Amino acid sequence: MKSAFVLLALAAFAAASVLPGDTTDHKRVADKEFLVKQKNLLQLFVRPHQYNLYKEQAEIGKGYSLESHLADYTNAKAVKQFLHVYKQGMLPKGEIFSVFYQEYLEQAIHLFDVFYFAKDWDTFYKTACWARDRVNEGQFIYALSVAALQREDCKDFVLPPVYEVYPHLFLQNEVIQKAYEVRMQGEHYTAVDTVYKEGETYYIPANYSGWYYTQYPEQFISYFTEDVGVNAFHAYWHMDYPFWANSKYYNVKFDRRGELFYYTQHQLMARYYLERLSNGLKEIKPFSYFETQSHIPGYEPSLRYPNGKEFPMRPEGVSILNNYHVEEVFALERRIHDAIDLGFVFGKDGQKISLKEKEGISILGDMIEGTEDSTNKQFYGSLYNMLRTVYGHYADPMYQYEVAPSVLEHFTTALRDPAYYTLYKRIDTLFKEYKKLMPEYTYDELTYPGVKVESVEIEKLVTYFDNFDIDLDNAVDVGVIEDGQKVNIQARQMRLNHKPYTYKVKVVSDKAATSMVRVFLGPKYDFYGNEYTLDKMREYMVELDRFTFKMTSGENVIERNSYDSSVTVADKTAYRQLFKKVDKAIAGEEQFFVDETERHCGWPQRLLLPKGKKGGMTFRFFVMVTPFDETSVTDMKHLDFTSMPYCGVGKHGVYPDSYSMGYPFDRTIEHYDFFYNAPNMHFDDVIIFHKTAEELNIKVHH
Template identity: 45%
Template sequence: MKLVLLLVACLFGTIRAVQEEYGVGQRKFKLSDKIFLERQRDILHLFEHVNQPDKDHGKVYSIEGNIDAYTNSSAVKQFVSLYKQGLLPRGEIFSVFYHHHLQQAIALFKLFYYARDFDTLYKTAVWARSDVNEGLFLYALSTALVHREDTFNFILPPIYEVYPFYFFNGEDVEKAQRYKQADKGEGQVYTIYANYSGYYLNLNKEQSLSYYLEDVGLNSFYYYCNIYYPFWMDGDEFKLKNDRRGEQYYYLYQQLLARYYLERLSNGLGEIEFFNYEEPFKYGYYSSLRYPNGLSFPNRPNYARLTETFYNYGQSWTFKSRYGYAYTKVRDLESRFRNSIDSGFLLTESGKMVDLFSSDQIDLLGNVVESNPDSVHQRFYGPWQVYARHLLGYSYQPLDKYKVVPSALEHFETAQRDPAFYQLYKRICLYFTQYKIYLPPYTYTELYFPGVKIEKIDFDRLFTYFDSFDSDVSNAVYYSDPEKDSFKVKVRQQRLNHKPFTYRISVNSDKVNDAVVRIYLGPKHDEYGRVLSIDENRVNFVELDVFRYKFQAGQNVIERNSRQFYWYVPDRTTYKELYKKILGAIDGVEEFQLDSSEAFYGFPNRLLLPKGKPEGQVFQIYVIINPYRAPGRQEVQQNYYFHRVGTGMNYIDNYAFGFPFDRQIVSSEFKVPNSRLQDVVIYHKNLDDLNSSQAQNEP
């Protein structure tokens, strides 16, 4: 599923390796540059035990005394001003969805970003590691690293190991801390066998999918998406406009919704439900999470009332409590989205009207809905998601700007754990769908590729299963001397996975053709077994793969393995394993091999397929081949080993994201020889059964 957002720029960012041809590129390359390796080692140090104070040597560095070491003096002065006023203290909870926190995060990010060289960046980061709130530091540094020219190819350690509090239940963290207290320093590795929150408390049917909602790969993917493409980042200043950021914003959420729907069908559930702000929110949520400072994440009861009168009872309604007006703000902003789409015009800050239908302006609309700095009127089309997350998250109204207790929806690391996330973004995606309905459907001529015909598609049998996955949660405990303490503790969970598979597409081409191949996976039936029409079902197709291919005249057979899909990445190397490999390479013991999927981000390969059912569940595969159309990139693409933000490498061609499912479908126009729709069956098996010879040969 390309939820992968990699295609979607952000999404699913295309971490394509440099390719000699149009087929599969080499994803791994070796590094022998000792300077690079030493810098990677030093950066990794900054992420270890981030909740503990660092050594005092970082405090000797002076930002003001080294202002010439930064390329943007204004950014430095702005940060210094905020610092003197007082930043978010260490130990407090940080959330980018709170205004004061966000402003400080942007200022710190720019301080890192505009450091003149790596040495200045590192000195600044060491200082901030000691003196700045840990959550603020982690967010700003991570964002700067992936955007700087000299550090974008550094590997960030798995966020679920850096900040395990946001990925594992409070019970698991408590066990880890108990093991640490009882540890005798003998180097023993402790293992915590963990389940998901739905196992302990299932408030409603929605939380029965906690194995998917709480998957560490899924949630870290969404976190990294928003590190590479922050909603507050200026597209001109940081070149995000080259990546079609507005369109990819929509496509990210559309694909997330589609993938979740496939998983719901595998569990007997139907469509993601639609909610009304005027009625109590039907589905509550209990996160089981606990913040590092001991506070529990806010919970939402079933049938939670959303009105301001109830929600703000006993709280101040002054400007400092701006989130108390979330109910009104969300409804006002959604009304403006609807009115603009229906009228066909967006209002700019200067009072001009921009025609939404002179061409496909999905990129423009996406910027408006996200309310990023590229929006034509950021004040009028305000930060919908900020208020909506606060409203549905049911977090408390802050009495102080630094004493906040955000809900799960108010962190990118935890938002997808709450089923309300999907109901919320279903609302916003419906606006985009409405916009696309107003655009003309693709005609036969637009879909047809003369001289190219798909003759056959073969997929291996598709199997899913649950297997054990270990996550190092050592950062959840306190170390008196982190450099000498050998204590290790890990959490072992059952996570969804699939057996690797290969597909083959037989294509006849009348001549040499430069083309792009797209493969989608979608449902065939709803939860009642009714066959869905292709038009009503189009928003439920997940992009599995997309690649450029040069067809030769005559018969062509494309063969690709599921481990080759660029949109999907394997599990990340643990922090300790990564650090060990780097040290070995520095010492000349081994050569460090960098996997592009580690240095960028993608949708977890484990979740490529929905769970399916033991008896087999029918889905549909759709393949379409179209002529290659060069993308209109505003910057010449450089020979990066993998996707670099701002280069336009996040998309292969100039077709709309999700083509041809992005517009209404007319059945008589949709069936072209260069496309094919056929059934596939996904079986869910026990791992032991799957490993047996019978399971290898029989469903």
């Protein structure tokens, strides 16, 4: 929950007040010690494909010995295990790393352990400096990023945007090629193909797949699937909740982890569908294992790894019928089907564990994702990861020809591929089967006695495309660090955005009470123009906001701005700007603020709304007020964590909402009158218009 704006009521109105505390914004000014550590951490991410250009860090790494400092780690055994693996030989520098290659993942986990179990910052930092020039750069960046997100002494540091650490994984290879040309030619570069220079900065236009020539319908929404913010959200979510991390081993609590996996992926699918509708595309179907020619779209990613290898493409209609892994995957899915039908799963010792209790959805989610917290990973496997590997490596299923990992085999790139949504659609049907076995919510479970939503007013909803700049420093090589500071190269991409909007909710209550407001957006009509039934529409309801407030007895008016949405995060500060801010703060020229609630994981604020259509597209806007159980929250600060509904609170405590994720749309709806007659709920039709930046008088450079 970010701070809600509350109308100061006139005499007839009682004011609603915001939780928690009303006066705390969770920000503090960083001191010199914090700033130096922040800068040191940022430097470790600079040009990871090159040896460390920061001499001080390189010297620290050369002079440090893990063997001589075993006492400086809380788990010396883990350090010894890493050293054994390191001496045996790890993935060489310059080779491609993917977490879906088990051998290389295990090596990265051993490296993570050394980072994670360092007793203090000094040991952690020296260990990172040691590893920076000794291990594969992909493994290093992955292990360091996850460790920085999990360590208590790193939780307030800002990591550089993942799309600027490895721009190769987010931008088409022609952009990277032009960045190389600019870097090599410097001031003698001849600006062609719309590359232009402003001051000391070169701007390279970055397009999406199908920009020049659309071959497949899915390319109409490549601006969504290839959006750097959407893919960063997916990458950071899996860093916050790494599937290989066992909670007991690392002594952390990933509260409702499996349920959060289910809900986040379900919301991603619903949001994807709203974008398809906005572009006149039909609903997608789940793939079939046994089709001789699948309906999975082809995909040409146009991406290139830093070592020069191209990401493999996939032709239209690929079949995996003859892939021997398919039988293994199908067997895992069959076991999960059986568990859902039976209402229990088998534990590691053969004991029956019920799926009918409240935590059943989380047990199922852990099982399908295949986390190390799964009740029986050996038996139920990892359907989510295996499906991606089977389709991602279809061209070389036996790993004989050293075909590079596909986009499906990285969390940073998977959402670019239309196949991801077709594959996950099948997984989502498993969760739907499970939810169908849950009883429909009763009227009493949906209503809030004594509380009525009188009305909702919403400003006009408008989307448009505007410029977004991405720093390409890490895309090019330099001889010394000063060379990189002389030439500033940026990719400029058009990204979807929306005009900020405000909505007002008038609530009448017969009592003073702390309450939760839940806001959703869903489609009104399907592809054919038929109005959705409520039960069908609920499958595509996207959560726009969730926040708490203190109601007073009488009439309460809440005013909420889209910028306050609890599901989103703002655009990340660019790498180069982040460095400048830290340097200026160290020099005492400005203040650097640390926000304890700002998350790396989060849905992009600019993509809160689907594109809509030029002439307007009708959606359903839903507001619900429910009770809020303050006793279920271990720390009220967690309500202010950005993107809390989608990203939870990580290992930091209990998910601050006692209701099922997705409530009230997570179960089958048979009694529509429960929703339309419940006084604490309100539906409204809203229209989303898509305009050009010029129509809105917004200046953009092309």
